Amino acid sequence: MGGKMNTFYRNALCGELNANDVGKIVELSGWVDNRRNLGGVLFIDLRDRSGKVQLVVNEKQPAAFELAEKVRNEFVLSIKGEVVLRSDQNINKNIPTGDIEVEIQELTILDTAETPPIYIEDNDQTNEAVRLKYRYLDLRKPKFQKMLMTRHKTASIARNFLSDRGFCEIETPILAKPTPEGARDFLVPSRVQKGKFFGLPQSPQLFKQILMISGMDRYYQIAKCFRDEDLRQDRQPEFTQIDIEMSFVDKDDIIAINEEMIAKIMKEIKDVDVKTPMIRMTYQEAMDQYGSDKPDTRFELKLTDLSDIVKDSEFNVFSGAVKKNGSVRAINAKGAQDKLSKKGIKGLESYVKIYKAKGLAWIDVSDGEMKSPILKFISESEKQAIFKRMNAEPGDLIFIVADTHEIACNALGQLRLELSRKLEYKLEGMYNFLWVTDFPLLEYDLESGSYSAKHHPFTAPLEEDMQYLETNPLKVRADAFDMVVNGVELGGGSIRIHNQKIQERVFAALGFTMEAAWDQFGFLLEALKYGTPPHGGLAFGLDRLVMLLTDNDNIRDVMAFPKTQNHGCLMMDAPGNAELDQLIDLGISVDEI
């Protein structure tokens, strides 16, 4: 940043000094990273956001030396001194400023510091609860400073990319209307309209569609979204989306602009070239081949259908599944015989049961040491047919699941991921982006006996499937698409319904009475009366994107002030107590437990 960060307290940044600056008198400010006394000479590593530089002072500068003796780690200093070359033996090639040091002429202690409860270094092992309580110290670590800068840079690239293409960033309300279905809303009691509540938005979905109806043409927002859910590792009660909507577009228009944006971010942040257009795969293909709607294509291990081979097998587990309209599918773990013990395979059997598979069959190709227990049930011709279809070679292990189609695909999809970990595939530095398209419009929940939207209720059905909406709704595909990278869903979008009648039909398919639909989404249905352009859009999870860009697998590590699993902020001790007066003002009471 050079001179642009000059202030009253400094005219240079610690981490930017190098041999070109030798001879310059500089003013620096920062934190004491380390102080050492070597035979009457004091060395101080001074740290600011840009990095560290070594300061040196001896008794020839008595005033500065005396102060420097009092200095401890994390004191805040301001100094003036001359940049000098280090002697050869003191050169430190490990840091960018390792060629030089700064001889202190004047030193001011701007603030003192107690001994911090954590180590201000990237490899600090303090437990997370302590680190979150002292988040301001945790954030002093270079890795977090870099993460926050990367997050900022990512948002900046996205914003400028979109602005350059005619997108207008528009702020939508945080105090919105509660929506009873879907994920749980955070509610905000209204003081002015007692007994009523705002809902914090789970996404700006309806606002951005309304903006398309208002003719704003291209919208984006880096938007805060809220879901009052029980947290898993990769969720937070508030999270951030790069939220995009466009008018007068089809799917290809949306996909083209968004993959270009992601490619630009990957290039500028990670110097990775992402090939565009990205591969596209239908939901059906993804499920059939990878057992997942977010396939990790960095490795093969694809699912193969064996149903036709075993449909008349004497092995009832196989043939029975096929007869019940289920599926028998398999993956071939190439050369895995060497890497998996019998115990390891037992573990995989338990693993697929988590995903509701009734069992896991396996065959060791070339009939090695392991001896598959199912061989006695299937005929030699079946075995040979399976080997042929699976391209089986000596040393391979074939895993088979026979179950309903959904369970067979999903369990094998999960097994595929587990195998990639167990077999320690080398995947580093690979970024396999792709689009999954043509998702089902609806899902059926057996338990509640009701349909729900796979994406959201505003997603357009594919035109050729509209005919089934009332008669066979599960057959209807949506004009929806997800961007997936390495098995992670980075973003999802769709073409929206832009016709009131079709929107009403979809609400009906979802089980809404027209009264309920109008009660809840009346403003959208009303808006759809007055001329709506064909439109669609997409939202990327910014937190997930930054996790990808910074190689983090903990969402808390990519947010400045994350919450813990019980929705708490350990630093500020939130949530907190409300005063009785406040509750009376709001017209609410806390229930006794």
Added chain:
Amino acid sequence: MGGKMNTFYRNALCGELNANDVGKIVELSGWVDNRRNLGGVLFIDLRDRSGKVQLVVNEKQPAAFELAEKVRNEFVLSIKGEVVLRSDQNINKNIPTGDIEVEIQELTILDTAETPPIYIEDNDQTNEAVRLKYRYLDLRKPKFQKMLMTRHKTASIARNFLSDRGFCEIETPILAKPTPEGARDFLVPSRVQKGKFFGLPQSPQLFKQILMISGMDRYYQIAKCFRDEDLRQDRQPEFTQIDIEMSFVDKDDIIAINEEMIAKIMKEIKDVDVKTPMIRMTYQEAMDQYGSDKPDTRFELKLTDLSDIVKDSEFNVFSGAVKKNGSVRAINAKGAQDKLSKKGIKGLESYVKIYKAKGLAWIDVSDGEMKSPILKFISESEKQAIFKRMNAEPGDLIFIVADTHEIACNALGQLRLELSRKLEYKLEGMYNFLWVTDFPLLEYDLESGSYSAKHHPFTAPLEEDMQYLETNPLKVRADAFDMVVNGVELGGGSIRIHNQKIQERVFAALGFTMEAAWDQFGFLLEALKYGTPPHGGLAFGLDRLVMLLTDNDNIRDVMAFPKTQNHGCLMMDAPGNAELDQLIDLGISVDEI
């Protein structure tokens, strides 16, 4: 934007076509602004975000003509046609596309429209409640489309300006800790920690200070802020700040960078050259001369102190005020005798009473027709001394208030603004930016008998005034500064306290027990133990800035989805009802009224 907005449905924008495009076959999409049938030829004005263009079709294109006959206002069309020059008599110089029209070859109706309940034109006079209910139609008006684009552009300029200078945009939580004092918080009941509440932040103040303690050096955020207040014309329950914080800076550093940013925005959006450095004025000077801490300096009418002249006057209203440590102040409305009737002056007397002045004295210079009622009470020498000090000339009117210092200054300050309106000063196109500095640190509230912070409790006192903090707190000035333009506070900032002991002393001066201070702000006081850089910052009201840039005086006109005075969104009908299940989940009940 040209080709960058090309999609499946268009390859040009309506408002960008001109004579250079003649002969081109273009595809356009947009809304029907108007349709006219002139002797078998149909003219359609098609509108998109970029503007309007005239389409024309006749019976030589029977398919398109037949469809075009069905078209009504606000239908959404997609057309293909050739750009042709208009005949000379049809050229419309009032619109950018007035030289040309597009001869339709193909036409598709993408969506129909009912007759809208408001007129989609800038001079629509529909009442605001109807306009807000149909906000998506209101936003189709060119002025709102332009406003949203200006708002976006303003934020973009600010973001890029700050990014270029090393500022890192960092998102701070919306689900924060409630703060019992200050303005009222919106509360969010926690489901996971029943009985506890989040507070929506009134500003990211504490988070940004924590980020400085974390070494992030330069922070900004275009941040949503929330206050549960009863609304005045210029307030909204949620509003937006350009929020800035910097480390290792003094006041001059903060002022320099922020005035440069505002000057850049004024130049790029309004092509106005703002002179920097901006004028600075202390709070004391602003109050003494303009009777306001946000002086409108587009006109003179300054306040003048007459206390010394009238301190021994026989006119007890004057001398009595001085004896009670009050003040006698005056403004000279040059040449106002011609413009103000006696009745007009009576009106001004009532006006100053709104601001608690006991009365308003006035003298017509040159003893014109109006004859001041106070002349009989003051001596000729006093009158002459007043005339001299006020540079009185024939035709002037001098207005005098005698009261406590605060009331005299404030009432005359308000009178000054009222006179500028009554005398119809020509102020258009003037932008008088200035800084007001050295605000009092504290205010004293007579009613509650307690002190409160003029800015906020984290503002640094001026070093030379620290000595009075315990003995004479009202004498202590703060290192705080507001940017003011034309009588409006555009932003305010300060240097913050970066020392735990001083922060504790200020909390004590504000009447906090140490227990209460730690209970509420413990995380800040704790953070101040571990090495805090000198830091400070500023926040601009983005809504107010956009009002200035778009010449709007209604804050609802510069937000996409504003709320009404009762905190309602008329479009989506928020706030809404919560389901009983949701309340049970949250462990709260709505009180019976």
